[in-house]
Amino acid sequence: MADEVVVIEGDGIGREVVPAAVEVLEAFDIDFEFVEAEAGDAVKEATGEALPTETYETVADADATLFGAAGETAADVILPLRDAVDSFVNVRPAKAYPGVDALRPETDVVFLRENTEGVYAGHEDRLSEDLSTLTRVVTASASRELAEYACEFVGDGRGPDGRDGFTVAHKSNVMRETDGRFRREVLAVAEERGVDADEELMDAFATKLPLDPSQYGVVVCPNLAGDVLSDLAAGLVGGLGLLPSANVGHENGLFEPVHGTAPDIAGEGIANPTAAVLSAAMLLEHLGHVEEGGRVRTAVESVLSDGPRTGDLGGDATTEEVTAAIVDRL
Numbered sequence: 313m314a315d316e317v318v319v320i321e322g323d324g325i326g327r328e329v330v331p332a333a334v335e336v337l338e339a340f341d342i343d344f345e346f347v348e349a350e351a352g353d354a355v356k357e358a359t360g361e362a363l364p365t366e367t368y369e370t371v372a373d374a375d376a377t378l379f380g381a382a383g384e385t386a387a388d389v390i391l392p393l394r395d396a397v398d399s400f401v402n403v404r405p406a407k408a409y410p411g412v413d414a415l416r417p418e419t420d421v422v423f424l425r426e427n428t429e430g431v432y433a434g435h436e437d438r439l440s441e442d443l444s445t446l447t448r449v450v451t452a453s454a455s456r457e458l459a460e461y462a463c464e465f466v467g468d469g470r471g472p473d474g475r476d477g478f479t480v481a482h483k484s485n486v487m488r489e490t491d492g493r494f495r496r497e498v499l500a501v502a503e504e505r506g507v508d509a510d511e512e513l514m515d516a517f518a519t520k521l522p523l524d525p526s527q528y529g530v531v532v533c534p535n536l537a538g539d540v541l542s543d544l545a546a547g548l549v550g551g552l553g554l555l556p557s558a559n560v561g562h563e564n565g566l567f568e569p570v571h572g573t574a575p576d577i578a579g580e581g582i583a584n585p586t587a588a589v590l591s592a593a594m595l596l597e598h599l600g601h602v603e604e605g606g607r608v609r610t611a612v613e614s615v616l617s618d619g620p621r622t623g624d625l626g627g628d629a630t631t632e633e634v635t636a637a638i639v640d641r642l
């Protein structure tokens with residue numbers, strides 16, 4: 313039976329990098345059924361809805377989704393899409409590749425970001441003209457589920473260099489109840505599973521990561537912290553054009569570059585397709601096409617090493633030229 317993959321380009325450079333990733337997927341002799349769906353600013357302008365119900369249901373029923381980025385409507389699109397695939401963890405690898413001018417070439421870190429709650433979950437209220445509030449939800453069940461995943465992740469050798477432990481980043485010295493619960497549950501699961509886990513206050517982590525990224529491998533963190541810290545790591549490896557992500561659910565998954573719509577370069581055909589193509593590699597692996605996913609990574613690494621590169625990496629190649637080079641080296 314064909315793997316049903318929903319393709320949502322979204323806005324801005326999503327319209328350029330997602331077709332590049334699809335081109336890479338199409339290069340394999342795999343029976344994919346691609347289903348196009350819409351989300352983001354453009355569909356909101358046309359229909360009044362940033363995430364049409366039809367898109368949500370199509371994503372929920374599919375095997376996997378490849379998503380680009382949403383602009384002003386990001387909050388109305390990204391969180392519900394993650395919910396549609398029942399995602400509990402956002403996996404974000406930040407790796408410095410040979411040939412890329414990275415601030416910290418020794419960086420090889422995978423962030424495992426809690427994906428359903430925390431301050432990022434959108435429980436906000438405007439109580440008056442002067443007062444807005446946010447309710448932060450942290451549950452033992454979501455923290456433990458993330459920790460179970462982290463234990464399996466490192467246990468399977470999926471951490472950088474096969475590292476077999478992880479670091480929990482939190483701020484439990486101040487947010488004693490919420491981050492305190494998160495920290496306690498994650499560390500408890502690690503202990504129950506016999507997995508090495510150490511901990512770092514997230515502000516200290518933000519200082520120590522750029523100073524010496526080699527001391528970190530897999531980093532487990534709350535939702536917003538994962539968003540911010542992975543962007544920090546992007547700055548160490550050569551920019552956001554290089555970071556893919558996987559929103560992993562129990563069966564389904566949503567795969568998207570970490571970057572947004574990049575309105576400054578959208579429409580020019582010069583966006584770096586690497587993050588989207590590496591997200592497609594994660595999609596392949598999620599669907600069990602592990603060998604093909606590995607081939608995509610190898611081809612991407614080869615092109616980054618000595619192939620054409622886009623402007624963000626100091627080159628002048630177009631999205632199409634980089635994509636063609638990747639496909640050529642599969």
Ligand code: GGG
Nearest residue numbers: 380381382568569570571572
């Ligand atoms: N590619 C998804 C996207 O739109 N990224 C930009 C963004 O705002 N991301 C926030 C998030 O991943 O939670």
